[in-house]
Amino acid sequence: MKKKLFGFCAALCMLMMLVFPVYAAAEDAPFNESEIPFRTMVTDNADLLTDAEEKELAAKAWDLTRTYNCAVYIVTLPSLEGMEAWEVTEYLWTEYHMGYGEDQSGVMLMLSMEYRDYDIAAHGYGNVAFTDYGKEVMAERFLPELGDDNWYAGLSIYLDCCGEFLELAAEGTPFDVGSDSDPLFEAGISLVASLVIAFIVTVRLEAQMKTAKMQKAAQAYIDQQGLVLSVQRDHYTHTTRSERYDPPKKSDGGTTVNDDGFSHSSGKF
Amino acid sequence: MATGITTYQCPACTGPLHFVGESGKLECDYCGKAYDVAEIEKLYSEKEAASVEAQAKADAARERENAAAQEMGMSWDAQEVAGMKNYNCPSCGAELICDATTAATSCPYCGNPTIVPGQFTGGLKPELVIPFRLDKQAAIKALKNYYRGKKLLPKSFKDQNHIEEIQGVYVPFWLCDCEVDGSIHYHATNTSTWREGDYVVTQTKHYEVDRSGQIGFRQVPVDASTKMPDAHMDAIEPYDYSDLRPFSSAYLPGFLADKYDVNQQESLPRIQSRAENSAEMEMRNTVQGYSTVTATSKNLNFSHSGMKYALMPVWMLSTKWKDQNFLFAMNGQTGKLVGDLPIDNGKRVAWFVGTAIVSLLLQLAFWWW
Structure with missing residues (x-):
């Protein structure tokens, strides 16, 4: 069944091998085409793209792949056929020897149309370039377009993000928690916090200058017995419950990698 | 005459x-x-x-x-x-x-x-007195110490201000034994929060809490002289009542002394307010184990069983600086000194700006680290 499902992938793979020229020169090591057995960068089994769109996206993905020695894939499927999204991406990656080099470095965006599931899976060097937070941000950027069925626009954003994150990783600073913070906004927050701290310090210093104050209570004069309670009743009445939407954010950064060397970010579009 | x-x-x-x-x-x-x-x-x-x-x-x-x-x-x-x-x-x-x-x-x-x-005869005679324990030199020393550590004090104040007047005064006080009884009703909640997927769930348990009881106060002091500023007299409390002695005019020579000109009835509202506030605080302290506690209603009854007329030792110090008078009061028994000092606006601005800059630099350093 799985072979039937992905038979088209293999065929397209052979086609793409003929279509794309071989490029050399990556950032750190020369790109070696033989290091990437599966070169079908865009596999549109769900038929979401026109041929021209598919070719354009595939060219862009291939360009990223050879520039950064990290395979960038897009796969669309009609259905997950009862599997979880992450199970499907791991199956494809392993079954079709996806990724670049010995450690099968790469990233894949998989879309399944049946229940509109997506999964971003990374492997090898892809786990370095695409952190958990990076994958979340990437999804936040392309999901609005995919939600509106703007497939080409959404997938283009995905490739743009891949380019941006791979470039940052190549520079030694992978996109992670804090990478997308606005320095001006942070400086503004710091300024406000500093003014509040300065105000508190000044008010405390001023309070030292005025010590003649009326007493509001008489704690020092309570007799030895103290408070004698005649009634002490605590009565439970009811419980209320409220919910607030707050998707979890990773505050410590990094990438969570499973035993098979994959990291994922899944959801619905 | x-x-x-x-x-x-x-x-x-x-x-x-x-x-x-x-x-x-x-x-x-x-x-x-x-x-x-x-x-x-x-x-x-x-x-x-x-x-x-x-x-x-x-x-x-x-x-x-x-x-x-x-x-x-x-x-x-x-x-x-x-x-x-x-x-x-x-x-x-x-x-x-x-x-x-x-x-x-x-x-x-x-x-x-x-x-x-x-x-101080007949009905005007005080029942009790706390004799002076500290002398004039101690008051002057305490005032000098009081200036120390005051970051906003004008630099010239210490040098240019002079003690205009220093007087040891036996200030008339009423010492009131009183009681507050009543009840307070609170609404209390306990909140717990946890995450369910992408949602933060908050569960609040609500409680109705009742407290009733009574609390006694012994010898709550209130100054009975209109000449003395109430804030100064309140702020130099408390006195050590173990030094209370039966009144004798023999304690007075060398000091000023006034008889009361605020009678018991006129003094009661201040005592009542303090006693009721303390009763509320004590009752509130018994409501423990909740995230929030709000008093929704209260019914407190104040009663007093007697007031004693006493003289308390106070050093009053008056200083002058730039045509302004500054009044300080020191507890003649414990040495606690209070009073309002002038503020150097330049220093105030410097402290504000300086603190803000240091704080900002520390925060930016933290972010950039």
Whole structure:
């Protein structure tokens, strides 16, 4: 069944091998085409793209792949056929020897149309370039377009993000928690916090200058017995419950990698 | 018109006696002899009674003189007369004009400490007194120490301000035994929060809490003199009541003393407010184990079982700087000193800006690290 499902992938793979020229020169090591057995960068089994769109996206993905020695894939499927999204991406990656080099470095965006599931899976060097937070941000950027069925626009954003994150990783600073913070906004927050701290310090210093104050209570004069309670009743009445939407954010950064060397970010579009 | 007043004179040399807080005795400035309060009290009890009688006669005579002067159109107005009394200094004979509430003072001409008879007799006699324990030098030292560590104090204040006046004053206080009973109703909640997927769930348990009870207070002090600023008198509390002694005018020489001019009834609202606030705080302290507690209704009843008239030792220090007067009060027993100091606006701005800059740099360094 799985072979039937992905038979088209293999065929397209052979086609793409003929279509794309071989490029050399990556950032750190020369790109070696033989290091990437599966070169079908865009596999549109769900038929979401026109041929021209598919070719354009595939060219862009291939360009990223050879520039950064990290395979960038897009796969669309009609259905997950009862599997979880992450199970499907791991199956494809392993079954079709996806990724670049010995450690099968790469990233894949998989879309399944049946229940509109997506999964971003990374492997090898892809786990370095695409952190958990990076994958979340990437999804936040392309999901609005995919939600509106703007497939080409959404997938283009995905490739743009891949380019941006791979470039940052190549520079030694992978996109992670804090990478997308606005320095001006942070400086503004710091300024406000500093003014509040300065105000508190000044008010405390001023309070030292005025010590003649009326007493509001008489704690020092309570007799030895103290408070004698005649009634002490605590009565439970009811419980209320409220919910607030707050998707979890990773505050410590990094990438969570499973035993098979994959990291994922899944959801619905 | 002027009448006699009492001075405590040394039985050995007739020099004026002063009460000295450190020794707790009356000491002679001239021959240096010291006497127990009880000893001098016994010696002067008869003399004091005679002075009171003389004072009563003098007051009557003065009233007659005033009436005559009024007929001749030469009198002071009634308010002025009501607020003043005059005496002759037994040491130098000078005529002293005092406030009607003054009970102990000293002659501005010869410095002789004097007790005004009749001010502390009968129903006006205080029941208790806490004698001075700290002297004038201790008050001056405490004021200098008070300036230390005040970052906003103008630099010139310490050097240029001068102590205009320093007076040890026995301030009249009412000490009130009272009780507050009643009930307070609270609404309390306990909140727990956890995450369910992409949702933060908050569960709040609500409780109705009732507390009823009573709480007693012993000898809550409230100053009974309109001359004394209430904030200063409140702020130098508390006094150590273990030093309370039965009143004797023998503790007064060397200090000023006033009789009360705020009566018990007028003092009660301040005591009631403090006692009720304390009762609320104590009841609130028994409501524990909740995230939030809000008092929704309360019913408190205040009652008092008695008030005692007492004199408390206070050093009043007045300083002047740039034509402004600054008043300080020090507890003559414990040494606690309070008072408002001037603020250097330049220093205030410098501290604000400096703190803001340092704080900002630390935060930016943290972000950039």
